[in-house]
Amino acid sequence: MKHTEKSRRAAQRPSLTGRLTGGRPAPKRTVLISGASIAGPALAYWLNRHGFEVTVVEKADSPRDGGYPVDIRGTALEVVRRMGILPRLREAHIDLRRLTFLDADGGRVASLDPHAVTGGVAGQDLEVRRGDLTDALHAAVRDDVEFVFGDRVDTLDEGAHGVDVTFRGGDRRTFDMVVGADGLHSRTRAMLFGPEERFHRYLGYCFAGFTLPNTFGLSHETVLWNTPGRAAALYAVGDGDAVHGLLAFARPEPPHEAFRDPRAQRDLVASVFADAGWEVPGMVAAMRDADDLFFDVVSQIRMPRWSSGRVALVGDAAYAPSFLTGQGSSLALVGAYMLAASVAHQDYTEGFAAYESGTRAYVTANQDQVGKGDAALFPTTAEALERRDAMLRGLSAAPPAPRGRPAHSALTLPESVPAG
Template sequence: MRILISGASVAGPVLAYWLTRYGFAVTVVERAPALRKAGGHAVDLFRPAMDIVDRMGLTEPVQARKTGTEWLTFRPENSGRPHSLEIGKLMRVVSDRHVEIMRDDLGEIFHEATRSDVEYLFGDSIASLAETAGGVDVTFEQGPARRFDLVIGADGLHSNVRRLVFGPESRFSTWIGAYLAVMSIPNYLGLRDRMDGVTGVNRMVGVYGGAHLDDARAVFLFRPGAPLDYHHRDVDRQKQLLREQFAGLGWEVPRLLGRELDNASAFYFDSITQLRMDTWSRGRVSLVGDAGYCPGPAVGGSTSLAVVGAYVLAGELAEARGDHTRAFPAYEREIGDYVRRSRTFAVGAAKRLIPADRLGLWSLIQGVRLINHVPTPIARTLTDLGARGLRLHDEVALKDYPHRPVTKADAPR
């Protein structure tokens, strides 16, 4: 069976790896002209995702590329007193297993594991999809038209496949009250094992480096109270909004919003938005990762969810011997609870990470002190983190799937 995947970031290559292992013929199309190798921003892999990395034989390269961030230091707005938190201790409250890695580094590792067995088409995108008896006719913006048995959208929050098959993004997206901006800057603070920043009411800024980065990343999270008016391609307008939202915050923020923002080598700005769809499949097309169920960038563990989703989708297709009418519903049932709990957690995380008032800021500081000074099991209990679903990743049980490759004889008729 021939399967086309749109998107070569994280979910796409993971899905391609497992589909190829099960005997499917896989093509991955990616709009970018080449694999992104700028580092991207830091993402988290929690226990179920790392267990899948183990099964892929990629634990060593993933561990070797982890960011090495060990401390988080922040100072409250209008206060010079910093508070520090050991990242490892915080993450042990969240998960028994965790790796932080730059997103593009992770994508490069997954690509390297699949490039010899998977056809990659860089610098192209799907222009149209037409399902006919026994397959999907696909036209591309650049290459010739081709026919596939199935098409999977792994092309992120602003998925092109989702738009073509399910309709405009506005039908499924829900803004959860916050925005995220990330920019690449020189590491003038000399940060390697630490994120340093400042937190105020409805806004926070952090700067971090990485063990394998020559530069640094500045991260901005804020809650403006109402949706902002801008076009997703209007970078000048986005930078103007960022300056307005963080005016007067202090610390390194004036420099970050001045020369560093003007000269940033890479800049990302987007709303923290959830996708809420009743189904991620229609006919011979399905969605995986942020394309189908983004819980919210930076707050919902979307990278781990994407890795697990890709693993499950491939496994269900293998178990159903390529019959998408069985595999797609089974995939949605298997991953559904994880998706719903991630959505719920993301809404609460956005509120806790970006305090809405002085009381919330005070509570954030007290939470840091609590985690710093008591053993991890006690911290979990006293802060009632479990009831808020903070350990939702570790509660995911991975299903074992068959290893016998799917053959032509298995193809549904």
């Protein structure tokens, strides 16, 4: 059921950039954002700060909570600082203290400080529950822009003076610009650029994520079991009664037949792990009963351009890097900032071009952190697994000193309007 959030204070607020014409402020440029996860609310915040009239439409009935923890690193930390939500996110930081690798029999290969493996910076980088990040973003902007939940864009028709939008709920409105922030499987992208297959880069893995009871005594840690081409992980973000489970496996081609059939997904995962040891049989049983199962392939979105006419894409819809990089949320936050800054003082044609030219190298550097089929956490051959384990045994408990400028910090933000 559709419902709309917007404060009266926001509706009456004058534009920060409007010029007086005949004693009245110039009309604000209007923007529709499709998607209210991470990139969408972040973009709404910055567009509002630049004086746009913003509407966010989201097919879910409310801001989404739950989900796996996400990382905020490098340049993205500066984005959330300028938004004023860094203190809140620091309070929500997950203090992951140990990452343990196991062999096929459940024997310990290595137990390390997580930063030694991820390349993160202790005391700076953030890891928070996805729901905590979406809550913080929504709270930062909900009083200033219009949110429409329980609805979605049905059609887009660009004309000389804007984009005519028909919503699934029946409403019709016209906007100066539209931005798709609707994720890896973006409907906006499909409407403007064609089928996902044109831009989808499969990285050779499938995964199933779910929650299960913490009967393992885990606290603030991740345990990862591997055999060639298979991995099972238990992730305890705190001392709670539940843990996140992950079952991942290599597969030459995506299992298209399973994407729309939850039973087929469960059967596929169960067949892959049928002879697995350690705690995997119990994880498979929990996966079959889980009401929050999320099944997908590990993939990236690679596009030659991120806009068409008055419509642009941001975040995973334009450049999903895959969870193997740990940079999906950070790219979404940085991309939102860059898009808003680029369109703030020029028309959409110049603004979209500036957004892409200023952001693409940063996006590509982060996407290139992982290659197809050779993710260090999920070796696909016995030889690769042996090399990985030897490397892990050689790592010290403390993370190595960073060399050069890491990809997650490879962009310096332009100045924008003051946060607050």
